[in-house]
Amino acid sequence: MEHLEMRRKVIIMLSIMAAMLFAALNQTIVGTSLPKIIADLGGIEYYSWVFTIFMLTSSITAILVGKLSDIYGRKPFILLGIGVFSVGSLLCGVSGSILELIAYRGIQGFGGGMIMSTAFTAVGDLFPPRERGKWQGIMSSVFGLASVFGPTLGGYIVDHFHWHWVFWIFLPFGLVAFLAIHFLFPSVQRKEKESIDYTGSLLLTLTMVPLLLSFTWAGNQYDWVSPEIIGLFAVTIVAFFLFIRTEKRVTSPVLPLDMFKNKVFTVSNIIGFFLGAGMFGSIMYMPFFIQGVMGTSATKSGFVMMPLTLAMVAGSTISGQIVTKTGKYKKLALLGLFIMVSGMTSMHFMDTETTNTTAILNMILVGSGLGIAFPIFTLTVQNAIEHKYLGVATSSVQLFRQLGGTIGVSIMGSVMNNSLTDHFNKETQKLIASTPNISPQMGEQIKELANPQVLLNQGAVLEKFSALPPESLAFIKQVLEILRGSLSYALNGGFLTGAIVIGSAFLLTFFFLKEIPLRTSNEEKTASKEQAAERKLG
Structure with missing residues (x-):
């Protein structure tokens, strides 16, 4: 060409x-x-x-x-x-x-x-x-x-x-x-x-997929030393060595x-x-x-x-x-x-x-x-x-x-x-400690807001809490600022x-x-x- x-x-x-x-x-x-x-x-x-x-x-x-x-x-x-x-x-x-x-x-x-x-x-x-x-x-x-x-x-x-x-x-x-x-x-x-x-292609796939899944799940769905993550790494290692052996032949x-x-x-x-x-x-x-x-x-x-x-x-x-x-x-x-x-x-x-x-x-x-x-x-x-x-x-x-x-x-x-979770929890604990008369219900609402997804639609979130007393609504806004x-x-x-x-x-x-x-x-x-x-x- x-x-x-x-x-x-x-x-x-x-x-x-x-x-x-x-x-x-x-x-x-x-x-x-x-x-x-x-x-x-x-x-x-x-x-x-x-x-x-x-x-x-x-x-x-x-x-x-x-x-x-x-x-x-x-x-x-x-x-x-x-x-x-x-x-x-x-x-x-x-x-x-x-x-x-x-x-x-x-x-x-x-x-x-x-x-x-x-x-x-x-x-x-x-x-x-x-x-x-x-x-x-x-x-x-x-x-x-x-x-x-x-x-x-x-x-x-x-x-x-x-x-x-x-x-x-x-x-x-x-x-x-x-x-x-x-x-x-x-x-x-x-x-x-x-x-x-075909064999090499399969083994290459079996090397990559568990490797990437292990990095994706570790620390989120599973602990780094959990049986699931260790198992995925083990599959990766075995498949990798078999892949190398196959490719040489x-x-x-x-x-x-x-x-x-x-x-x-x-x-x-x-x-x-x-x-x-x-x-x-x-x-x-x-x-x-x-x-x-x-x-x-x-x-x-x-x-x-x-x-x-x-x-x-x-x-x-x-x-x-x-x-x-x-x-x-x-x-x-x-x-x-x-x-x-x-x-x-x-x-x-x-x-x-x-x-x-x-x-x-x-x-x-x-x-x-x-x-x-x-x-x-x-x-x-x-x-x-x-x-x-x-x-x-x-x-x-x-x-x-x-x-x-x-x-x-x-x-x-x-x-x-x-x-994000560690920083949010630490800062909200400080806010709760400095705010008198926090009700258990308000504590549950804080847990509900511990999600960055709410920042993408703050208007709807504030509207949801619009019926709260002014001091409670102000508290919610402070929590949102902490989340930001x-x-x-x-x-x-x-x-x-x-x-x-x-x-x-x-x-x-x-x-x-x-x-x-x-x-x-x-x-x-x-x-x-x-x-x-x-x-x-x-």
């Missing part, structure tokens, strides 16, 4: 971007909408699961499809991904409970993993590493466009219409994307026949272990893991801070988040052009990670008095750094391995990044809930943790990521003995 005429390449890129736009719009529209959806369906204790399940299923799909697309081509998996994603979106809109929504988001994740994995791999088929920078910038712009309009539209929908339309409004884009891929994307016939590693492994002998490949994926943990774990809770702590409406929350994506698009575009022009990437990666750390550290200092302007400036910092650094580690992996491994290598980047994101969201969610402060305190800890994690990625990049020249052709093996050593797989 690299030798196709440019006009043909542009047509293929347009079809790929149509598929990405459909998937991205359906993903990004959920962020600012979810607080209101939770207020309707309930189940805030499962808040992080709406994101976790998507990343879990998409991570599994991405790595499995990566290898299959190397064998059978990218086209069938993009089409299948669009179909599965569309079904998942339709079902999400008819959810009657938070558990149903989580299950249907899992279906979306299966489709989304196929789309994203094959889309970014297809760009690698069309262009050599030296030219991919600017095209990845364009791809990021498409995702950024969805990230700008998705949250804003999502907030507007839940403020003015029923939240079901959040999942249904872009379904027509799915049909358009499907037809565009079907008619414009070329089918590639695989000359060599390879066996499918099969002729066509789902995840070739020899690739990890390549230092650039291994270090880039580890950095991607930290990047995913810090980014997803921190940014996912930003809409909750804006709406719950700052009291901004869902619609305005989308506008506050918008600068992050605009800055991300600008950073990615500029970074891609610089990489294509210079062939260098390490300094850009360090710059992007440093800017991200600065932005997340600033987020740590936000509180109940923070204005939208301050939040926007912090979003610009995080978005700029993210845009500069995020695409680079896909490029470093693709450049470090042979082209025949492009699909599985690209999907491995997504695997580690989303694995980090899932674990990051789960751990930060657990820490946030525990921190407790949520701010808890989220600040999450943002600081994110900054530390991204700081770790910065140090790994600085000390361990070696910069090797970007190939100018997909057919190019190596240009020197040094590059040969770096790219050697076995």
